[in-house]
Amino acid sequence: MLDLRPTSRTLAIITGASAGIGAATAKAFLERDDTVIAVARRPCPHTKAISIATDLTSNESIDALIQQITSQIDVKTRICLVHNAAKMNKDSVGACTDDDLRAVLDTNIIGINRLNQALLPYMDAGSSIVYVGSTLAEKAVPGSFSYVISKHAQLGMMRATCQDLMGSGIHTAMVCPGFTDTEMLRTHLGEDTEVLNTIGAMNSFSRLVQPEEIASGILFCHDNPAINGSVFHLNLGQKES
Numbered sequence: 001m002l003d004l005r006p007t008s009r010t011l012a013i014i015t016g017a018s019a020g021i022g023a024a025t026a027k028a029f030l031e032r033d034d035t036v037i038a039v040a041r042r043p044c045p046h047t048k049a050i051s052i053a054t055d056l057t058s059n060e061s062i063d064a065l066i067q068q069i070t071s072q073i074d075v076k077t078r079i080c081l082v083h084n085a086a087k088m089n090k091d092s093v094g095a096c097t098d099d100d101l102r103a104v105l106d107t108n109i110i111g112i113n114r115l116n117q118a119l120l121p122y123m124d125a126g127s128s129i130v131y132v133g134s135t136l137a138e139k140a141v142p143g144s145f146s147y148v149i150s151k152h153a154q155l156g157m158m159r160a161t162c163q164d165l166m167g168s169g170i171h172t173a174m175v176c177p178g179f180t181d182t183e184m185l186r187t188h189l190g191e192d193t194e195v196l197n198t199i200g201a202m203n204s205f206s207r208l209v210q211p212e213e214i215a216s217g218i219l220f221c222h223d224n225p226a227i228n229g230s231v232f233h234l235n236l237g238q239k240e241s
């Protein structure tokens with residue numbers, strides 16, 4: 001049984017906490033004695049997190065997750081809901097089938113909507129909803145068609161979330177990572193050191209962002225309700241291309 005009684009601490013519910021930015025965020029919350037529910041198909045590497053195996057493309061799997069969480073919360077709780085999991089395909093406007101687009105939107109948009117609706121009734125004042133967006137929430141590059149669409153839609157969701165939750169004491173923000181050294185980046189770009197160095201050189205510090213740096217930004221957003229409806233860029237000063 002989870003101990004989710006009201007406390008000054010936070011219940012962090014983090015999607016995509018099995019790797020990369022999500023795992024780093026789980027670690028950061030755990031290090032300050034918050035409770036972490038890690039949502040992904042694989043378990044969180046940090047064993048103090050409560051991992052609930054979930055496939056965000058499956059309605060049944062999301063229903064089971066929601067049932068497991070809500071059956072253990074009987075009072076409003078200070079929650080940080082981090083929408084971090086995402087699917088990224090290489091595709092383009094001329095080559096993206098409806099099914100492929102749907103699969104990306106299921107993970108990156110519909111899953112978020114389901115979780116928001118199910119968990120909002122349990123979120124006390126001081127809670128937050130942090131969306132992990134991308135530089136591609138605000139611009140497009142070639143070859144990432146469905147991902148760009150989904151990240152722009154997430155930005156709209158975050159802004160609408162802020163407007164709809166006025167007066168609730170719940171705040172929201174979007175954290176937009178630059179090129180961050182994770183599985184997703186390496187899957188997309190490959191393991192060629194030269195390519196990774198070139199990408200890393202596209203900011204003022206000439207290196208990739210570390211997942212821990214994004215995690216720290218997520219916690220900062222959660223802790224500061226003044227950051228509400230805001231887009232928070234964490235990219236080491238990316239060069240404009």
Ligand SMILES: NC(=O)c1ccc[n+]([C@@H]2O[C@H](COP(=O)([O-])OP(=O)(O)OC[C@H]3O[C@@H](n4cnc5c(N)ncnc54)[C@H](OP(=O)(O)O)[C@@H]3O)[C@@H](O)[C@H]2O)c1
Nearest residue numbers: 016018019020021040041042056085086134179180182184
């Ligand atoms: N890395 C970058 O350069 C970068 C840049 C901009 C934005 N971002 C954003 O940062 C966020 C985290 O990405 P990352 O770089 O940390 O990627 P990552 O290391 O590949 O992690 C992605 C996470 O999403 C989870 N996930 C994917 N599909 C899922 C599904 N169907 N159901 C449940 N979980 C699913 C994965 O878990 P399982 O595989 O275990 O299910 C994994 O934990 C994403 O929103 C991404 O768009 C990343």
